[in-house]
Amino acid sequence: MKPETKLNQSNPFLPEPARIVRAYNLTQDVRFFQVRLVDMEKALSFRYRPGQFAMISVLGAGEAPFSISSTPSRPGLLEFCIRKVGTVTNALFRLRENSLIGLRGPYGNGFPIEAMEGKDVLIVVGGLGAAPLRSVLLYCLDNRDQFGRVIVLYGAKRPAEMIFREEYFDLKKRVDLECHLAVDADDTGTWTENIGVVTTLFPKVKDINPANTYALVCGPPVMYKFVIKELVKLNIPKHQILMTLERRMKCGVGKCGHCAIDYIYTCLDGPVFTYWDVLHMRELI
């Protein structure tokens, strides 16, 4: 992996001008944004790790952290899946293609890609957890020969709320990937996959070699406990169970204090944590 870029070193809070290239809805309240830095040189040289996040500014509305959904293996454009849920996102949803926004980053530790190379990768997604995990999934697919088995378990509330639904159904057709989908409830009557929470997909995962497996988890806060239980049952080592967490952040660079947990800052030392971190530091999940 190439080392990440650092924008605006003289003022770490200064948003870099960027434009919305494309924006379309993935679900009723989740929108997909393709963004490009206005400075073309910076746009092409911007490097990040899967699992890192960026701070996005909507002029006059404010700034918030968003995980990067695109993969560094496809440079030039940055992608985000954003739920309309607060002041900044509401303002962001009012913007059109070609609107100017501010962007700074990348921040956080990201996934330990180098350590994961050669290993099997088990990705467990709940709902909008697909946003950060899409980055690492696409990275694995773009560098398919660098990884062992790639398994995806994805649970959403209803079919309409499964973001990138078509992408995942396409993935099911691939032979070099195992993809299992589930919805809590099917209100369409046309759902052909599993019905139930994401943990009901675990029986479909066969013959795991736990010592050789990295499990990556992201989803709503309530999901972690149940998923971790399953992963521990599979004997995946604690330091190979990775999860990416959400916290309030106002700076992204360890200054504003909001994401402090115990002696770490989620923005600097996370947002990717291991299950050992969870046992070691209270209040993580």
Next chain:
Amino acid sequence: MRILKLKKLNLFSFLQSLSNGIELWAPVKKDSQTVFQFILPEEINKINLNFTRTLLPPKKLFIPPSFNMFQVTAKGYKEDYSWIKDRILFGLHPCDIHGLLTLDRIFTQNFPDSYYVQARQKTLILGLSCWPDEYCLCQSTHTDIIEEGFDLFFSELGDDYLVWIGSSRGDDLIRIKPEFFEESLGTKDIEKYIEWREKRAQAFKTKINFVFMPDLMELKYNDSVWERAGTACLACGSCSMVCPTCNCYNVRDEILLGDKPGRRVREWDSCTLLEYSLVAGGENFRSKKSSRLKLWYTHKLQAFGSKYGKPSCVGCGRCLVTCPVGINVKSISDSLEGKKVDAFWARFSIEVKP
């Protein structure tokens, strides 16, 4: 370090001579409190030398309670450093200088905060010795003496000040009025100073078991003291406002009416406030007062040490004189040690399940 001697009666003239063309900030009496305030050369007599602690710590000059980070226009964000001025800040006691050194560890490393760094670089620090009252804990926190972090430091010694020159810029200040300073100290001065140090060390009445705190906080993570204190806590955030090392802040954009550019404002925040860990969508990672208080105190007395080498409490005693319900570094650490504490929350008889 060079040490000179200044006659006490020359202090104000010296400060006055410095305040030409540069803002002088110094402690001034305001109602029953003392505050750091901008002083005009003709107001030099307003400076209050006999105070124990100011209402707000000097952090207000480096990270003001509210300041503009950027101007916001349709074209984007423009940095705004206009509030940062060349200043001389006089009257910092050792604990407050330690406070600034603690903030330095957060703000000048790993993505240095350009606003803080500039404000620090443009401000000269003139320290002043002090005498503890019953709330001073700096001896326990090992911040009662200061050996770095100032340009000049004035130690009161009878009719004189011993003036410690801590930097090249401090040396420049001396050269504005060299006639005020005696180069050599006599044996008597040294003896007097040693005696003063010893007496001052004896004068501390209040102590906490600072060294034990990191361990104790780990061991008593689920102690009922947190629930009890949490029940009493008003979640007013005063402790964070007055703490020299509380650095948390919020950021928000303001749109102004008319053609004026908007602005991105940064303002003090406190982890004791309800919204502190609230994320969009309504998930609040610290909805309970007890959990927010625990963050405050563990961060201050334990966790900051794990991250930056030493806990961040500098023992200034401001939380002791400020918290309306008696939750402070002293009452919390005493309670964790199992001591009886005369805070009203300690008398709560509520059943608390860990």
